[in-house]
Amino acid sequence: xxxxIESKKRDVALVVxxxxxxxxxxxxxxxxAGMTVMVALDGAAAMRIIDxxxxxxxxxxxxxxxxxxxxxxxxxxxxxxxxxxPVIFMTGLAETEHIVxxxxxxxxxxxxxPIVIExxxxxxxxxxxxxxxxxxxxxxxxxxxxxxxxxxxxGSVLWATPQAQKLLSDHHGAQADEFVxxxxxxxxxxQAKAKSGSKSQAASLxxxxxxxxxxxxxxxxxxxxxRLSKEAGTALPPEFTxxxxxxxxxxxxxxxLSKGKTNRDIAQILGLSPRTxxxxxxxxxAKLGVENRTAAAAIAANATRRNS
Numbered sequence: 001x002x003x004x005i006e007s008k009k010r011d012v013a014l015v016v017x018x019x020x021x022x023x024x025x026x027x028x029x030x031x032x033a034g035m036t037v038m039v040a041l042d043g044a045a046a047m048r049i050i051d052x053x054x055x056x057x058x059x060x061x062x063x064x065x066x067x068x069x070x071x072x073x074x075x076x077x078x079x080x081x082x083x084x085x086p087v088i089f090m091t092g093l094a095e096t097e098h099i100v101x102x103x104x105x106x107x108x109x110x111x112x113x114p115i116v117i118e119x120x121x122x123x124x125x126x127x128x129x130x131x132x133x134x135x136x137x138x139x140x141x142x143x144x145x146x147x148x149x150x151x152x153x154x155g156s157v158l159w160a161t162p163q164a165q166k167l168l169s170d171h172h173g174a175q176a177d178e179f180v181x182x183x184x185x186x187x188x189x190x191q192a193k194a195k196s197g198s199k200s201q202a203a204s205l206x207x208x209x210x211x212x213x214x215x216x217x218x219x220x221x222x223x224x225x226x227r228l229s230k231e232a233g234t235a236l237p238p239e240f241t242x243x244x245x246x247x248x249x250x251x252x253x254x255x256x257l258s259k260g261k262t263n264r265d266i267a268q269i270l271g272l273s274p275r276t277x278x279x280x281x282x283x284x285x286a287k288l289g290v291e292n293r294t295a296a297a298a299i300a301a302n303a304t305r306r307n308s
Contacts, residue, residue, distance in 0.1 A: 010036045011128060012053065016046045016072065017061040017090065022115070026059060029117045030124075043072030054081060057128055059120075062091035062102060062110075070105045077106035083150075083158035083223075086127035090115060103221055106152075147228040150219060155181030155189070158223055167211065167228050185213060189224060202229075245287050253280045257293055258300035 013035050015026045023039050030037045038055065040046040042064055058076070062069040069089060076082050089102040089110040102110050108130075109123055147167060149160035157179050160168065168179050181189060188203040192215035202212045216225040241251035256266045263281070267274045281293070290296050 010034060011056040012036045012038065013057050013059060013124070014038045014040065014046060014049060014055040015059045016040045016043065016064070016069070017059075018042060018064045019061070022061070022090070022113070025115065025117070026120075029121065033121055033124075043067030043069070043075070046072060047075060050076065050079075050082065055085060056131070057124055058085060058087045060087055060089055060107070062089050062093060062098060070101050073102070073105040073107055077152070078156070084131055086131050088120075088123060088127065106222060108221060148216070148225060149228065150223050150225050151181060151189070152222045152224070155186045164228050167230060188213075189215065189226075193218065193224065246284065250280050250284050250287075253277060254284050254296060254300045257281070258297040260297075 011034075013030050015023060015030070015037060016039075017023055017026075018041050023041075027037045027039060038049055038053070040049055044067060046058075046060075060069045060073060064072075067075075069091075073087050073089075076085075076087070086109070087107045089107045090113060091098060091102070091110060092113040099110055108127055111120055111123065147161065147164045149164040149168070150158045152158055157168075182205065185203055185205070202214050204210070204212050210230055212229040214227040214229065216227055219225045241248065246254065253266055263274055263277045266272070267277045272280075281296075284296055285291060288296055288299055290299070
């Protein structure tokens, strides 16, 4: 006897397979478990269906004529609205490389053919439950006003809280779902992931140092959580910076120093290494004719007061 999948509403499953026998088997089983079932014979048909309705879960054959399941999954996951929809691959290919391909394409699980219905239903229950918990957590983040968003390995935004969406839109000139991490930030993300839990240095966009990115961790396969922060703009007056022979970056370092920030704080704010900040300060001290940060900070504070 098939176990029922409990829900306040009928969950919608999309089954994509070129085998009529498999489609019939799964349709009967899922319908008996209380789900609404949609079917597609290939990837192109699946994408047409998803243009009209968003399923709660997708069961996807890995090997199909035309667009295979791996490419179908990649295309589906480009749609931010489908980022949280779990995809279970169905395959007769049990080799590790095919399993890895499915997970890298955005799948959360796989089952091998011939399909054992009880096992399939158990996996569906788990992934539907996880998806609901994720949606609830993100709704809570939205309400709490957090500036959070998630990207995949390619740097494309999977989801963002309303606050993060507004910041990205205001500072990047594009909607959140159109934003992609530039190469420099992708490299930073790889480095932050490699530190696995240790505090990583913040980063910023090359053309917008006020918008700071902080790595928070991996929240799902191919989903990485980032926090946004808008640093208060600060810099010495351009005329004063030029008069002292300081570069724009040196002016920024000196301005933050005058606000009591430590070298490590300045490094995080400006997206520099602490060693680079030390080098900038050496140049600043030499140009100002002072020997320590206290004297340099006093000069910067006086400049700010005169030009305020």
